[in-house]
Each structure stands twice: as structure tokens, then as C-alpha cells.
Amino acid sequence: MTDYRAPLTDIDFVLNRVCGLDRLMTLPGFVDADSSVVRDLLDEAARFMEQKIAPLNKIGDTHGVKLNADHSITMAPGFTEAYQDFVDAGWGAVPFDEGFGGGGFPWMVGIAIQEIMNACNMAFSMSLTLTQGAIDAIIHHGTEIQKMTYLPKMMTGEWSGTMNLTEPDAGSDVGAVRTKAERNSDGTYSIFGNKIYITFGEHDMADNIIHLVLARTPDAPAGTKGISCFIVPKFLLNDDGSLGRRNDVVCTAIEHKLGIHASPTCSLSFGDNGGAIGFLIGEENRGMQYMFTMMNQARLSVGVEGLGLGDRAYQHALQYAKDRRQGRAPGAPAGESSPIIDHPDVKRMLLTMKTTVEALRRLTYWNAACLDVATHHQDPAEREWASDLAALLTPMSKGWGTDMGVELTGLAVQIHGGMGFIEETGVAQYYRDARITTIYEGTNGIQAMDLVGRKLGLRGGEVVKRHLGAIDALCEKLKGHSELSATGVALAKTLSATRVATTWLADHSGNPIDSLSGATPYLRLISTLTAGFLLAESAVIAIQALDEVGAGCVAERIASARFFCEQLMPATDGLVAAITGDSSLLMSAI
Numbered sequence: 001m002t003d004y005r006a007p008l009t010d011i012d013f014v015l016n017r018v019c020g021l022d023r024l025m026t027l028p029g030f031v032d033a034d035s036s037v038v039r040d041l042l043d044e045a046a047r048f049m050e051q052k053i054a055p056l057n058k059i060g061d062t063h064g065v066k067l068n069a070d071h072s073i074t075m076a077p078g079f080t081e082a083y084q085d086f087v088d089a090g091w092g093a094v095p096f097d098e099g100f101g102g103g104g105f106p107w108m109v110g111i112a113i114q115e116i117m118n119a120c121n122m123a124f125s126m127s128l129t130l131t132q133g134a135i136d137a138i139i140h141h142g143t144e145i146q147k148m149t150y151l152p153k154m155m156t157g158e159w160s161g162t163m164n165l166t167e168p169d170a171g172s173d174v175g176a177v178r179t180k181a182e183r184n185s186d187g188t189y190s191i192f193g194n195k196i197y198i199t200f201g202e203h204d205m206a207d208n209i210i211h212l213v214l215a216r217t218p219d220a221p222a223g224t225k226g227i228s229c230f231i232v233p234k235f236l237l238n239d240d241g242s243l244g245r246r247n248d249v250v251c252t253a254i255e256h257k258l259g260i261h262a263s264p265t266c267s268l269s270f271g272d273n274g275g276a277i278g279f280l281i282g283e284e285n286r287g288m289q290y291m292f293t294m295m296n297q298a299r300l301s302v303g304v305e306g307l308g309l310g311d312r313a314y315q316h317a318l319q320y321a322k323d324r325r326q327g328r329a330p331g332a333p334a335g336e337s338s339p340i341i342d343h344p345d346v347k348r349m350l351l352t353m354k355t356t357v358e359a360l361r362r363l364t365y366w367n368a369a370c371l372d373v374a375t376h377h378q379d380p381a382e383r384e385w386a387s388d389l390a391a392l393l394t395p396m397s398k399g400w401g402t403d404m405g406v407e408l409t410g411l412a413v414q415i416h417g418g419m420g421f422i423e424e425t426g427v428a429q430y431y432r433d434a435r436i437t438t439i440y441e442g443t444n445g446i447q448a449m450d451l452v453g454r455k456l457g458l459r460g461g462e463v464v465k466r467h468l469g470a471i472d473a474l475c476e477k478l479k480g481h482s483e484l485s486a487t488g489v490a491l492a493k494t495l496s497a498t499r500v501a502t503t504w505l506a507d508h509s510g511n512p513i514d515s516l517s518g519a520t521p522y523l524r525l526i527s528t529l530t531a532g533f534l535l536a537e538s539a540v541i542a543i544q545a546l547d548e549v550g551a552g553c554v555a556e557r558i559a560s561a562r563f564f565c566e567q568l569m570p571a572t573d574g575l576v577a578a579i580t581g582d583s584s585l586l587m588s589a590i
Helices: 008-018 021-025 035-053 056-063 079-089 107-141 144-156 287-323 344-376 380-421 427-438 444-455 458-478 482-507 512-517 519-544 551-572 575-579 583-588
Strands: 159-164 180-183 189-199 208-215 228-233 235-237 243-246 249-254 265-270 276-280
Touching (some): 008 035, 008 107, 008 344, 008 519, 021 035, 021 107, 021 344, 035 107, 079 107, 107 144, 107 189, 107 208, 144 228, 189 208, 189 228, 208 287, 228 235, 228 287, 287 427, 344 380, 380 427, 380 444, 380 519, 444 512, 444 519, 458 482, 458 519, 482 519, 482 575
Antiparallel strands (some): 180 189, 189 265, 235 243
16 A cells, blocks of 8 residues: 555546536547546546555666666566556546547546556556557547557557657757658658657567657658658557567667656667668658647646646655654644644645645646547537647646646655655655656746747737636636635736736747747746636635535635635746846846
């Protein structure tokens, strides 16, 4: 067993009361079920993850993975067996189309499962995240034959998936990809090149690994416009669909990382013995467009990694703060040491963790709900708005979500004091595991540039304007709630600061040095505002549903909204000066 318990009560509140799961489930394409079925599903998912996956977290961190002389990888003890149990239980298939063997539930439900799994064992969850992204890319852009060939076993988890973008000289500059794809007479392609940082690029848990690989055909134009996307299986398939010969792709090295030691991060070599066989997805030279389908899904999932690790660290730190006695808290009897949770500074850190985790849960689940509406709603106008809103929220979910994951796991170390810096207590692992998330799927600086350079200009600025308008409307509503009136004032103040910054960025959009210099502080500002909005909205929802949720829930929701908006959010108002500051000073100071 483990010290982590899935926060099912708040997950249920967010799914059903904040994000409207029952309404979502009525959209075409979802299984005929209601919230009670989802509640039972998540109860069982939590039990499975807590009992099967969480106990392997420390084991995986300690043992890591082993690269063998034959280029195979041996996972940490217990991982392969637990993965088989995961496959048998069908957890990976929950949010996918029933037509290919999926569970038919909304993506938002899948995100809830991802949160629980990330909290239990982020390294284990990495295979699921990449496989789900590869599934999504094939669903949207693969041929019917490719879908029928790969999706059923990928959805069950019998086969896993990867995303192969990065190369030794390319990094985040995908346009610099050098991997080659040469056309064969039978319609396949021969792939030659090297990829690095490939998560679960080789392992012994699944029967096959379906690599999605970016490469260039001989006559492709330079830059991102000349990139194509290929399916390159670890094992080629026989005519009857059974596994055939090994493809020409091998793992040449694994990275020795700061964290997530049980997740094999591989260097892969394609084509050392005549060429790896690849199958084109869609059309040549449109691979970057296709990969973004997978990448955007993955960006939300990485934000959920920050959420899961943040909650795991919070629960660990909370229990420690209750048990650890040190010093005498204000008002405590003389001569007695107090639980450190009674000290105001520790209480502040714990409340910062608690409320930020709750805000992240609301942000990422809402983001996922928008993706569900964008895919399934009957009304084109509703689909369009949901897609635009999801585009605006994604850099917040990924960028702010992972920034907070690092900060919250760092607070857990701080609450433990010197014991937090010692590996035996376990919290250092959360901090180490979280650190990569701000780099995954486009660094958070790239997320900020995407937000300012692309997302603020959606529909001529109408998308962000409408989002800020919804926050404004809530500020007006809060005036009628005596318990939340100060919350409304704080929210309105940060909203005003965000509008000033948004207008300034729009006015300076023609000067990329100006706008991009303020991008990172702007991401922090609008994300924190959005988080405060969601917590305050949750409090209003709880008040309105008092008879159903109970007085305890209402009090908790009000306390979370008040603390975050009144004591944490005001610190971001000063970011306007950083956003609108002298960019020439920034660019010339070093």
C-alpha cells in the first residue's frame, strides 16, 4: 500500500459540478453511461493504481532500467508484471473510440485516470501518455488500414507508442531534423537517422512498439514544411497481423537522468542495416501538422503530471507536518513541542500546495472537457469555440501546471526540512521527477511564446477577450456573496492587471522582441488569474448546491478560493511591469 490516496471527492466535484460530465456524456460518440458509472470506474482505477502501481514508485527510482548487450532493456523489478495487469484491466483504452476497442468515455475521464497514475508513479505512466498521443495522431491522420492494423492493440496497451522528434543537433528546433526517408517501390519508405530522448523507445513491457518518426524525403523543402511523419514498428507484421521480423531500429543508449529513473529515455538508431521500414501517415511534408495533434494532447498530459506529482507531494507533506513535532507554536503550552503544522509558515506552505493542486485539477480537466466538446458537439459553433478555448488553455495547463509541479514538490522538501533532502523520506523523488516536466513537449518558454504569439491573436483577440469577460462576470456575481466579496475584489484587481498586459502585448505584436520578452511573466499572470477564477467559481457552485454537497464541502471551497485569490494571486499583479518593461534592457544586459 502507499501513503497516497486518490482525491476522489474533489475529482468527482470537478468532473460533475465544475465541468458538467453528465452533459458531456450525452454528446455523440460516447458510451451510454452516467456519472455514477464514472464514479465506480474511478473508484476501481484508484484502487488498482494505489495497490499495483504506487508501490513500484520507489523501486523504480532505486533500480532504474538496464540496457543489455543485445540492445534490449530490462525494466525495474515488478514493472513488466504490473503493466500486464494494467493491460488486462483495460485502463489505457478508457477514453478512446469503442469502434477500435476503446471504452468510449470522454477524454476528461482519461485525464482523471492520468492524474491518479501520475501521482502513484510518474515513470510508469510515461508509457501510457506517449501511447495515447500516438493513438490520437493515427486516429486523426492515419488511413483506415493503419487504424485497423495498429489501434486495437495500442488501445489495449499490448503495443505501446512513441514520438520521435528530437535529434542530437535539433532539440526543440524540429525544423532542423535530418532523419531521411527514402521511397521504396512497394509504397513503404526506408528510414535512416538517429533520434534522442525517446521516452519508452525500448522496453520489455509491451509486445511491440509503434514509433511515430519525423523524417525528410529526398526532395522535401527545408524547415518544418519539409517534414513527414512515419509509422515505424519495432516488429513488422506478417500478412495475418502476427508479429514478424525485427525492424531496423535499435536502442543505442539510455540517458542517466535526474529523475523518472524507471522510464527508459532512449537514443534510437534507424537504418544501420539497410533501412528501417516506415509507413507514411497522410501526405508527405505535412508531418509537423500531424505531430502537433499528438503534441497538443501530450502537452495537456504533461500538465497533468505536474498536478499528480503536486498532489502526491502535498499528501506526503501534510502527513509529515501532522506527525513531526518541533518548536512551540504560538499559543501552545510552555515546555511542549508542537506539530509543525501548527506553525504559520508551514500552514502557509501547505495551503499553497493544497489550493494550487485544486486549481490545477480544475484547469486541466476543463481543458480536457473543451477538447471533448471540440471533437463531439453537434453544433459547429460550439465545436469552434471549444477548440479555440482549448488552444488558449493548453499553454496554461502545460506551462503553469508544470511550473507549479516543480514549486509544489519543492515546498514538500521544504516542509520536511533537512529530512526532505534525504532520499529515504521519498519527497526528493517527487521533486526530481517533476523537474523534467517544464522541459517536456516544448519548454515552458516555448509555451509562453505560443500563448503570446499565437493564442492571444485567435479570432482577432476575441477568444482571450471572451475568457476575460467570463471572469469579469464572476467578479460581479461574487459581490452578492458576503463570504466571497473580498475574493471578488482580489480577482477583479488581477483581472484589471491582466487586461492591461493583454492590451499592451496586442499593441506590440508587431515587435516580437517586445512581445516575447514579456511572454513568460504573462503566462504566469493569466494562468494564476484563471486558477483563481476556477476556485472562486467552484466556491459559488458549492454554495448553490449546499443541500447536495454539504456544509463541509462549501466551507472548504470557500476557504480555498479565499486563500488563493486573496493571499497568493495578488503577488502576480506586479508582473505587469515585467511584461511591459524595457525589452532592450533585457536583451542587452548580458
